[in-house]
Structures are given as structure tokens and as C-alpha cells.
């Protein structure tokens with residue numbers, strides 16, 4: 465099967481490519497040169513998806529059986545500073561890819577976020593009504609709508625607070641916190657923000673299983689365990705064998721941040737658990753075991 469994977473230099477996209485390459489004809493798409501091993505192992509194409517015409521032309525010319533769309537403008541504060549750029553990337557590029565998928569009869573799996581919810585009353589299921597706050601959240605929600613509206617065979621996979629033990633991709637909160645804790649340095653973490661952190665490789669596994677499932681609509685593909693950031697860091701302390709006293713609790717309201725962050729945006733994953741079975745959401749303990757394996761350089765087997 466020919467699959468186009470966007471965001472191939474990113475946390476989730478690189479994991480999708482790593483899992484598909486070898487077994488499928490993978491076209492790995494990102495900006496600039498291939499910066500991660502996985503992207504280089506597939507047929508790599510550099511395209512600036514900011515250009516919606518180029519985004520649509522790419523998918524039309526490749527005419528794949530499926531697209532896994534992981535590329536996005538993911539820096540929430542940068543989105544706040546440049547709403548036009550966020551709209552182009554998170555809405556226009558997604559709409560262009562969805563239009564092209566419709567034209568070539570490709571199935572589309574588009575990645576999205578827990579930020580589509582305001583975080584006032586989580587955890588949230590797929591049938592809860594989004595109320596995005598901030599530019600990133602609003603443009604991602606518009607991207608969801610465009611994908612579902614324009615691509616007849618489309619699933620939107622919402623994930624949350626992505627982390628990875630890979631040192632090739634963007635440095636996540638989890639990796640930075642783990643490194644700091646191992647060095648005996650204090651880590652500040654929100655005590656009142658409750659989330660469902662998602663291991664990038666697990667998100668990739670779920671996106672691929674979702675692709676194969678034929679499911680259409682929104683599916684929550686986050687980690688299966690809801691935790692506060694402090695509780696997550698306590699689990700990292702236990703892994704690192706250091707005192708939990710290194711974790712300094714802070715309240716979200718006490719930190720000045722540009723983009724609004726939802727307080728309680730955990731996603732319920734019962735539907736994904738039923739649909740995806742063994743490839744479904746991971747409990748935090750299982751995900752952290754994989755995180756450690758990634759840190760130690762253990763390879764992921766293709767599926």
C-alpha cells in the first residue's frame with residue numbers, strides 16, 4: 465500500500481514512518497532535509513505545506529491509498545503570535561490534503577488535539593462538544609472540520625501531550641523533565657492540569673490501526689491514564705530512581721503563558737480501546753516502559 469505521511473521529521477510522523485517503512489511504499493513528507501533516521505529510510509519529499517496548492521498537488525500526484533497527516537504548527541505560543549501562519553498550516557493545508565484525498569480516493573487519518581476542548585469539565589469523550597480557546601486550538605478544530613467535511617473516508621485521531629524517548633525529534637516536556645531529574649535538578653510541574661499524555665510511538669501505532677480499521681469520524685487516541693503533570697513527573701522520578709521531592713508543584717494560573725492551556729482536557733479512550741484492541745491506548749505504566757526502552761535505544765518493530 466502506498467501511504468503519504470506528513471510531518472515525517474516530527475514526533476508522531478517519524479514514528480508512523482518507522483512503523484510503516486519496509487512493509488509499505490511510504491512517502492515521508494516534511495520541510496527541509498530529512499532530519500530523523502526514519503524519514504530518511506522512506507522515500508523522502510520536502511514540501512512546504514504552508515503552500516496549500518503544493519500540498520494538494522503532492523497528494524494528487526502521488527495518488528496514495530492513504531494519507532496520515534501529522535504535520536501541523538504545534539507551538540501553541542507561536543500560533544498565538546502568528547494566527548495567519550497557524551491558520552494556513554492547521555486549516556488550509558489540512559483542507560487541501562483532504563480535497564486531494566477525495567480526488568484520488570485516498571483514506572485520510574488526520575491528527576488532532578485535546579486542545580479542541582476548553583478544559584473546564586474534562587475528561588472528554590468523542591461526543592462532547594469542542595470549545596477551543598486560543599489560536600492553535602481554534603485552527604486545529606477548523607482543520608478537523610475541513611478534514612471530515614472534504615475527505616469522504618476520514619478519521620480524526622485526537623491525541624494529547626505527546627512525549628517520546630527519541631532524541632532525534634523535538635524535545636518534549638517529559639524528556640526534558642526526565643533528564644533534569646536524572647541530573648538531580650528540580651522540575652516545576654502543574655499540579656492542577658489534568659491530561660492524558662500520549663507516547664508518540666503509541667499514537668503512531670493507533671493511527672496505523674485506525675487507518676486499517678475503516679472507522680470514520682473522531683476517535684480519541686490518547687494515553688489511557690489521566691494524570692496531573694505533577695503525578696506524571698512523580699512517575700518519572702520513580703523511573704529515574706530519584707526523590708519525588710525534586711518535583712515542585714505550581715499552579716497554571718501562577719505562570720504567565722501566551723496561549724491558553726486547558727486545565728482538565730483529559731480524553732476518554734474507551735472507544736479506541738474497543739476498536740483498536742491490542743494496538744489501542746496504553747496505560748501510563750506500559751507507555752513509560754516503552755519510553756525508557758526508547759531512551760536506551762531499543763528499536764521499534766515494524767507492524
Ligand SMILES: NC(=O)c1ccc[n+]([C@@H]2O[C@H](COP(=O)([O-])OP(=O)(O)OC[C@H]3O[C@@H](n4cnc5c(N)ncnc54)[C@H](OP(=O)(O)O)[C@@H]3O)[C@@H](O)[C@H]2O)c1
Nearest residue numbers: 471473474475476494495512513514535536575577625626
Ligand atoms: N506535540 C503534542 O504535544 C501534541 C498534542 C496533541 C496533538 N498533537 C497533534 O499531533 C500531530 C503531530 O504533532 P507532533 O507533536 O508530532 O508535531 P511536531 O513534532 O511539532 O512535528 C510537526 C511536523 O510538521 C511539519 N511541518 C510543520 N510546518 C510545516 C510546513 N509548513 N510544511 C511541511 N511540514 C511542516 C514539521 O516539519 P519540519 O520539522 O521538517 O519543519 C514537523 O515534521 C499534530 O497534528 C499536532 O497538532 C500534538
